[in-house]
Amino acid sequence: MVDWLRRLLCIAAVLTMSTSAYAESEPIGYVKTHAGAAFVVTGGETLEAFPGLSLHESDHIRTGEDGQLGLTLLDNTVMSVGPNADLVLEEYLFRPGEGDLGLGVRLLRGTLQFISGVIAKLRPEAVKVRTTTGTIGVRGTRFLVRAED
Amino acid sequence: MTELRGYPRARRLAAALAGCLALAGCAPKSWVVLLPNEDGSTGRIIVTGPGGEAEVARAGQAATLDTSVPKTFDASEQQIQETFGGALAAQPALPTVFRLYFELGGTQLTPESVALLPSVLNEVAGRPGADISIVGHTDTAGRAADNEALGLERATFVRDRIVEAGLRLDRISTESHGEGNPLVPTADDVSEPRNRRVEIVVR
Structure with missing residues (x-):
């Protein structure tokens, strides 16, 4: 009995480990354009942006005074930020086959253009753009946001 | 000398302020504006603040994000370009x-x-x-x-x-x-x- 339990826990632990490793390795999108000071902060590392740089859940997109950055996500969502921006890619789930859909980003400061993709088409209520003071619910569309204190 | 130089600057500031106040849509610090899609259609966004929400459903219509209840207003083309020029310029080609x-x-x-x-x-x-x-x-x-x-x-x-x-x-x-x-x-x-x-x- 105890042996069984131990074996079960062992399997569970291995499964958990492999799923989280899988999640970490899967890109959710890529940098497409950049100008001036433009960075991707991923797992505590700050990388200078270049076209084709992969993006992952919870990455920050940061730009300096002369910075710009454009990116696309796997569901064809397109985003671009202007100078002095800090955008967090908080949540991304795109497994349409299993019905797992979610997209949440937070604009801490700066300006953002958001052009919605397949997730907003399939499940609009699963897409949220947040600032420190408000939330934008997306109903399949293109818009601009500015967040400043 | 300092006073002479300072004067026009103050006047410029006053003029800018007056111009801003004259515009009905003097933009707040944090706001959102709806744009038309590439195919000419326009979608809809729901803006929610701590005290309430507002719907924005027209291209060029904007809403404040730094008030408890979002207030809608019309943003001018100039306001949009001045505020969002960088973000618009960085837009990648659509898929x-x-x-x-x-x-x-x-x-x-x-x-x-x-x-x-x-x-x-x-x-x-x-x-x-x-x-x-x-x-x-x-x-x-x-x-x-x-x-x-x-x-x-x-x-x-x-x-x-x-x-x-x-x-x-x-x-x-x-x-x-x-x-x-x-x-x-x-x-x-x-x-x-x-x-x-x-x-x-x-x-």
Whole structure:
């Protein structure tokens, strides 16, 4: 009995480990354009942006005074930020086959253009753009946001 | 001397302030504005603050994000350009979809699709840091399991053509939807040329 339990826990632990490793390795999108000071902060590392740089859940997109950055996500969502921006890619789930859909980003400061993709088409209520003071619910569309204190 | 130099600056500031106040839509610090989509249509956003929400459903209509209840206003083209010029300039090309069609039961492209292949490769080459999704599909002729495999063969065939053109493999995803995701729904065991296809999204 105890042996069984131990074996079960062992399997569970291995499964958990492999799923989280899988999640970490899967890109959710890529940098497409950049100008001036433009960075991707991923797992505590700050990388200078270049076209084709992969993006992952919870990455920050940061730009300096002369910075710009454009990116696309796997569901064809397109985003671009202007100078002095800090955008967090908080949540991304795109497994349409299993019905797992979610997209949440937070604009801490700066300006953002958001052009919605397949997730907003399939499940609009699963897409949220947040600032420190408000939330934008997306109903399949293109818009601009500015967040400043 | 300092006073003389300081004076016009103060006047400029006053003039700017007056101009700002004169504009009905003197933009707040944090706000959102709706734009038309590329196809000319306009969607809708719901803006929620701590004290309430507002709907924005017209291109050029904006809402405050730094008030408890969002207030709607009309943003001028000039305000939009001044505030969002950088974000707009950084917009990447929108994703493009291609469909390539196949002859019955294999990975032979139709003559029309052979002719289309160079424009797919051009699109990839013209986009710095392009990433690509390739999904293979079949018609319902034959067994579903065989079609699953055939869909993947078709997707892989297209991937190999793209890789030959020099794109990095780690930015290409390849999968099969077999006979399960037809463009034209049919009964089982129906040969339908429009369903024998690969869909390519170039981002």
